[in-house]
Amino acid sequence: EAQVTQNPRYLITVTGKKLTVTCSQNMNHEYMSWYRQDPGLGLRQIYYSMNVEVTDKGDVPEGYKVSRKEKRNFPLILESPSPNQTSLYFCASLLSGNAPYNEQFFGPGTRLTVL
Amino acid sequence: AQSVTQPDIHITVSEGASLELRCNYSYGATPYLFWYVQSPGQGLQLLLKYFSGDTLVQGIKGFEAEFKRSQSSFNLRKPSVHWSDAAEYFCAVGGRNFNKFYFGSGTKLNVKP
Numbered sequence: 001e002a003q004v005t006q007n008p009r010y011l012i013t014v015t016g017k018k019l020t021v022t023c024s025q026n027m028n029h030e031y032m033s034w035y036r037q038d039p040g041l042g043l044r045q046i047y048y049s050m051n052v053e054v055t056d057k058g059d060v061p062e063g064y065k066v067s068r069k070e071k072r073n074f075p076l077i078l079e080s081p082s083p084n085q086t087s088l089y090f091c092a093s094l095l096s097g098n099a100p101y102n103e104q105f106f107g108p109g110t111r112l113t114v115l
Numbered sequence: 116a117q118s119v120t121q122p123d124i125h126i127t128v129s130e131g132a133s134l135e136l137r138c139n140y141s142y143g144a145t146p147y148l149f150w151y152v153q154s155p156g157q158g159l160q161l162l163l164k165y166f167s168g169d170t171l172v173q174g175i176k177g178f179e180a181e182f183k184r185s186q187s188s189f190n191l192r193k194p195s196v197h198w199s200d201a202a203e204y205f206c207a208v209g210g211r212n213f214n215k216f217y218f219g220s221g222t223k224l225n226v227k228p
Contacts (some may be wrong), residue, residue, distance in 0.1 A: 031213055040124070042205055043159075043218040050214065058215060090158065094213060102213065103149070106159040 002027045004107035006091050012113045013081055021076045021100040021110050023091030031059070031094045032074040033104070036065065043090065051073055054075040088112075117142050119208050121219035128196050129227045135193040136222050138206030148189040149207040150180055153221075159205065165189065201226045206225070 025032065033048035035058075045058030050069040051061075052070045062112055065077040069104055078085060088111050092104040118140045123125040128134055140146060148165040163174025170182040180191045189206060203223045 021210075035218075040220055042121075042220040043207075044121075045216055048214060056214065059118070086159045088220045102162060104216070 001053045002105070004091055004105050004109040005068075005088075005091055006110050008110060009108065010111050012115065014115050015039050015082055016080050019078050019081060019112075021078075021089060021091075021093075021112070023076065023107060024072050024075045025074075025091075025093040025103065026072065027093060027095070027112050028071065029093035029105075030071070032066070033092045034074070034076045034094070035092065036060065036085075037090060045077065046076070046089075064110050086112060086114050116209065117215070117217050119206050119217050119219035120161075121204075121206055121222050123222045124168045124220070125223045127225040127227060130198050131195050134191075134193045134200070134224070136204050136224070138191065138219060139187050140189065140206070140208045140217075141187065142144075142208050142210075142217075145210065146208040147213075148182060149209070150174065150178070150179075150191045151190070151205045151207060152176075152202045153205065154202045158191045162191070175176065181224065192197075196224075197227055198226045198228065200224060 007022045014110045023041045030051045034046040035042045035043040044060045046064050047066040090109050091107040094104045118141045150162040151159040153159050161170050162178045165172045165182045172224040173179050178193050203221045205221050
């Protein structure tokens with residue numbers, strides 16, 4: 001089944017404790033992206049990757065890191081989480097940056113709470 | 116600056132009534148436009164998308180949207196709402212090279228019996 005998976009789905013952590021949220025897709029998609037969703041703000045893009053070893057900042061990259069060492073995986077790293085990073089996080093992927101008929105496939109979300 | 120505005124935070128309609136959710140965008144080039152739906156506790160599902168051609172696009176679940184370039188709008192419509200349509204709806208815009216995407220703040224739809 002074609003899908004985007006995220007782990008963990010729920011995470012409660014404390015300020016300053018490094019964490020990684022994994023994202024994996026099995027569709028051989030080139031493009032992957034991370035979003036955070038906050039009430040009243042919709043989804044905001046954190047980072048995106050057009051292909052392996054190619055990443056770029058979205059609108060809200062501060063406090064986050066990403067890496068794209070293999071096509072299928074795009075982990076989101078919070079080196080020193082803070083309470084303002086408490087949010088619902090979504091990973092997404094799509095086939096190619098230049099195909100006009102593509103759509104983003106979203107993962108199920110990771111609810112992160114930073115105390 | 117690129118942005119998407121959904122002016123209605125909450126909308127309540129009666130089951131069987133028609134629905135229109137508004138979306139206005141600001142984008143420096145010809146955009147790709149999308150509508151997504153998110154049911155409570157769920158991820159996002161694509162309802163429809165506009166890339167080019169016919170400005171009236173049909174989507175899943177009986178939804179349609181019309182792209183109006185002169186008004187920078189991409190409103191979502193459904194002629195007869197079902198109780199199962201209660202959810203949050205997001206409009207989004209993306210560039211033609213599919214790098215950055217911008218989402219609106221969402222409209223929560225309640226459906227009265």
